[in-house]
Amino acid sequence: MLAALKRYWTIIRRPSAHFSLGFLTVGGFVGGIVFWGGFNTAMEFTNTEAFCTGCHEMRTNPFPELKNTIHYTNRSGVRAKCSDCHVPHEWTVKMARKIQASKEVWGKLFGTIDTPEKFQAKRLELAHHEWDRFKANDSLECRNCHDYDSMDFTRQSVRAQAMHSTYLASKEKTCIDCHKGIAHRLPYIPPSGSASDTPGQVVPKE
């Protein structure tokens, strides 16, 4: 094992005796382009809606909920697909998110949320992951489309103006603080579970 490694190491270290420097440079360059293009195409494929809804977990649980919301269907037909909100657009952070998301492959293999009941049971935890992520990156994915500087407050309702011109303008709050549950339905949040959200209704057992 160690001997084999040593042999490969000497092959890699030794200057090439058969190929010209020109071939190695140009070949490396072309090979690099092909590899990079292939890598990015493959990664972009994992950003498509077809990929996300390829598994029944996503197709039957969060995706139908999105279909009722304004982020899926609206008057002008501009819509958000899964990755628009769940994957950062910038390369470095996108890579970090993709590496993090490899845990979801584990979840898929072991059926962590393979029934609606399991999904509902785990839902609050999964939602918290996303809320924490949005909170940490100042709602980056919202702001990819909803640019604060381009917001015309005069076109907003009075209460939206009031909120946006105070809490959002002062950066005291970020989008996700108020706009939770806009693309999916909210799970039951226990009274102490979140600083600002209204818990649902506990039906008294009498």
Next chain:
Amino acid sequence: MRAALVPALAATLALAAALAWAEPLVDAMRGPTPIPNATQPPRLSNAVNDDNRVPRNYAQQPPVIPHRVDGYQIDKNFNKCLDCHARAKTDFSLAVPVSSTHYMNREGKVLAQVSTRRYFCLQCHVAQEAAKPLVGNSFQPK
């Protein structure tokens, strides 16, 4: 007396029949479109969204909602209305707080949360549409 009633009744019936013949029965909601044909429903407009509180039309009227409530989630898990209108939230949201009567159960006992019988806001409170009423209303508050 009874003899006089019969021709009067007959005349009334004849008049009603003539009226029915002259003017076919029209359902105010449906309009004159024949039953087998599909009606042309009025265009959907945007609900009123101006946030101006509308005064009550009569005592005990549930106040109407002066903003859009499209897609508001109201279920066991979450109540979008109470996210602003719950009494604990109105300091921040500046919304109209839910009446304290909504925090009482049937027996008048005060609860920590909105009473389950008051939980489904849109059963009584409704968003407004700038539409002409299809059916007239002559309700007079006492």
